[in-house]
Amino acid sequence: MRKQNSDSYSILLDVCIALLKVGGGLLLTYIGLIALLLVPAFFFSFGINDKQVEIFVGTSFLDKANNSKQSEAKQYVGSMNRSQQAYFAENNALATSIEALGIGIKTERNNYKYSLRVTQTSAFSYAVAKKPELKNYLGGVFLVPAKELDPNARRDEMTTATILCQTEKLPLIRFKQTDEPAEPIYQNGEVICGKGTTDVNK
Numbered sequence: 001m002r003k004q005n006s007d008s009y010s011i012l013l014d015v016c017i018a019l020l021k022v023g024g025g026l027l028l029t030y031i032g033l034i035a036l037l038l039v040p041a042f043f044f045s046f047g048i049n050d051k052q053v054e055i056f057v058g059t060s061f062l063d064k065a066n067n068s069k070q071s072e073a074k075q076y077v078g079s080m081n082r083s084q085q086a087y088f089a090e091n092n093a094l095a096t097s098i099e100a101l102g103i104g105i106k107t108e109r110n111n112y113k114y115s116l117r118v119t120q121t122s123a124f125s126y127a128v129a130k131k132p133e134l135k136n137y138l139g140g141v142f143l144v145p146a147k148e149l150d151p152n153a154r155r156d157e158m159t160t161a162t163i164l165c166q167t168e169k170l171p172l173i174r175f176k177q178t179d180e181p182a183e184p185i186y187q188n189g190e191v192i193c194g195k196g197t198t199d200v201n202k
Contacts, residue, residue: 066133066134069111069112069134070134070135070137070166072109072111072112073111073112073127073129073134073135073136073137074127074137074164074166074200076105076112076114076127077114077125077126077127077137077138077139077164078139078164079103079105080098080101080103080105080114080116080125080139081125081139081140081141081162081164082162083095083101083102083103084101084123084125084141084160084162085141085160085162087100087101088141088143088160094118094122094123094141094143095116095118095123096116096118097116098114098115098116110130111129111130111131111134112127112128112129112130112134113126113127113128113130114126114127114128115128117183121142121143122140122141122142122143122186123140123141124138124139124140124141124183124184125138125139125140125141126138126139135166135167136166136167136181136197137164137165137166137167137200138164138165138166138181138183138184138193138194138197139162139163139164139165140162140163140165140183140184140185140186140191141160141161141162142160142161142162142186142191143158143159143160144158144159144160144161144186144189145157145158145159146158146159148189149161149189161186161191162191163184163191163192163193163199164199164200164201165181165184165193165194165197165198165199165200166197166198166200167181167196167197168196168197168198181194181196181197182194182195182196182197184197
């Protein structure tokens, strides 16, 4: 089993388990478990039947720090969405790179990797977390007939529809996610988030 945490966490956990096995030292065990919970977080990853299993243990102590890191990712992907809309309004096309958006976002920062995927009718912006306790964020910009959103628009007019999605809260034990989260889709005149993600604004 590969453990992605410091040796001190492992030692503390081993001590607690040993005390439980011998059936004594309950007070010390409780103290050890409380101390373990006060540790910001730790993370295990191991293989079972050719699948990678992840176990993440953290506390509410981390919530505030994580929210700050996630806020940056959410802001960046939102900016990429808005910049795509502005780019389309000016160039009648979607930008094919983050650099072309002209908003100064680096493709890699301390906590997230940022990327862009573009098709003929859509652009997807990604903020993929480097740490298991952080959410991923996805933005979608779709080129759609303006008349689908505004009955008074011209028949030949195109406009953009956007959405910002986030991955759902991760369970304590899960199979490792090796692929990027499902992209949002435009369906029946509405933009909706993909499987495993939710609309940030709902």
